Every structure is written in structure tokens, then in C-alpha cells.
Amino acid sequence: NAGVTQTPKFRVLKTGQSMTLLCAQDMNHEYMYWYRQDPGMGLRLIHYSVGEGTTAKGEVPDGYNVSRLKKQNFLLGLESAAPSQTSVYFCASSYGGIEQRGYTFGSGTRLTVV
Amino acid sequence: GQQLNQSPQSMFIQEGEDVSMNCTSSSIFNTWLWYKQDPGEGPVLLIALYKAGELTSNGRLTAQFGITRKDSFLNISASIPSDVGIYFCAGQRGSNQFYFGTGTSLTVIP
Numbered sequence: 001n002a003g004v005t006q007t008p009k010f011r012v013l014k015t016g017q018s019m020t021l022l023c024a025q026d027m028n029h030e031y032m033y034w035y036r037q038d039p040g041m042g043l044r045l046i047h048y049s050v051g052e053g054t055t056a057k058g059e060v061p062d063g064y065n066v067s068r069l070k071k072q073n074f075l076l077g078l079e080s081a082a083p084s085q086t087s088v089y090f091c092a093s094s095y096g097g098i099e100q101r102g103y104t105f106g107s108g109t110r111l112t113v114v
Numbered sequence: 115g116q117q118l119n120q121s122p123q124s125m126f127i128q129e130g131e132d133v134s135m136n137c138t139s140s141s142i143f144n145t146w147l148w149y150k151q152d153p154g155e156g157p158v159l160l161i162a163l164y165k166a167g168e169l170t171s172n173g174r175l176t177a178q179f180g181i182t183r184k185d186s187f188l189n190i191s192a193s194i195p196s197d198v199g200i201y202f203c204a205g206q207r208g209s210n211q212f213y214f215g216t217g218t219s220l221t222v223i224p
Contacts, residue, residue: 105149106156108155
């Protein structure tokens with residue numbers, strides 16, 4: 001099984017450019033998440049989805065948009081990139097429900113905004 | 115956001131030593147998870163805890179769900195070089211979301 005696949009793995013953007021990060025999972029998970037990881041800050045939730053066609057804001061949603069048109073895919077968009085969005089982005093998925101069995105993470109996308 | 119305090123922030127230990135780290139919160143959690151992140155990779159689940167007082171092992175790793183439900187502990191026995199990485203705790207309390215700690219960076223000196 002591929003698990004959770006993120007593309008691209010690395011990207012450099014100029015301030016003001018836009019881009020979309022793709023996350024795909026093949027485990028039939030209902031829930032999907034986008035996190036960013038910054039030094040000393042741990043993992044912070046950007047947006048999440050509890051099912052196809054649904055999205056919700058997390059802890060740090062500003063400057064990002066997401067879409068979940070298909071159950072297996074969760075897209076993260078940056079409309080106008082800023083240097084503060086330089087970070088490592090992780091997608092995760094899970095079964096959800098009352099007894100969470102934890103998230104499965106992708107290997108990350110390292111984004112630099114110059 | 116929900117604060118999970120992990121300590122210590124970093125550890126440098128000799129191969130073969132035991133390691134202890136913990137995670138505390140001001141809120142009660144229903145589930146605690148421990149993850150390990152290798153350099154350049156995403157976090158990987160090590161242990162999941164679902165009940166207060168629960169003690170669960172995974173090889174040389176042992177984790178406990180604190181009685182107060184506001185903390186959790188992870189111990190690694192007889193550390194080896196491949197234990198190097200960042201260890202994260204995560205807690206859930208009745209919602210879809212897990213809150214993550216800031217991580218403990220572990221360095222094992224051969």
C-alpha cells in the first residue's frame with residue numbers, strides 16, 4: 001500500500017505566486033488533514049475534512065484554501081504565497097470516529113517562499 | 115489552540131541508556147498517541163492509549179496514559195542509534211482533531 005502520498009516533495013515559490021499541494025490516500029479513510037510544521041512549533045492544523053465534499057478550518061487557516069472533491073484526495077491551495085508560509089506541510093488521514101486509531105502521515109512537502 | 119507541553123525539548127544520551135519523556139496538558143484527553151518522526155519523513159504512530167492508567171508496550175517502547183487524563187509518558191529502554199528522531203505526543207478530546215505537542219528531539223550517541 002502506498003498509504004498517504006504528497007506531491008510535490010519540494011517547491012520554491014516567489015512571494016505572490018499560487019500553488020496547490022496534492023494529497024492522496026488509498027486506505028479509504030474518511031478524515032483527512034493538512035498540517036504545517038515549523039521549528040519549535042510542533043504540528044499545527046491548517047484545515048481538515050471529515051468526508052468527501054466537506055472541509056473545516058483548523059488552528060491556522062488564514063492564507064490557505066482546501067478542497068475534497070474525491071474521498072481519496074485532499075488539496076491545499078496557497079492563493080498568494082507569503083514568506084511566512086515557508087514551512088514543511090504534512091497531509092494525514094484517518095478512519096475518524098469515536099475511537100481514533102491515529103493518523104497516517106505523508107512524507108511532507110517542503111515549501112520555501114522567497 | 116490547545117497547548118500540549120512536551121519535555122524535555124531535546125535529549126542527548128549514550129547508546130544503551132533508557133529514555134523518559136512526557137506530555138502534559140491543562141485539559142483532559144480521551145486518547146493519547148505517541149509518534150516518531152525521522153529526518154525528512156512524516157510522523158509514524160508508535161503507541162496509542164485509550165484509557166486512563168493504561169500502560170502499553172511496543173518493543174522497547176512503553177507509554178502510559180496518566181491517571182488524571184492530563185498527561186502521558188513515553189519510555190524507551192536500552193536506546194540504540196536508530197531511536198534518533200523527534201517524538202511527538204498527541205491528544206484527542208471528543209472531537210475529530212488531535213492536538214500535537216512541540217516534540218522531543220532525541221540524539222543517541224554511539
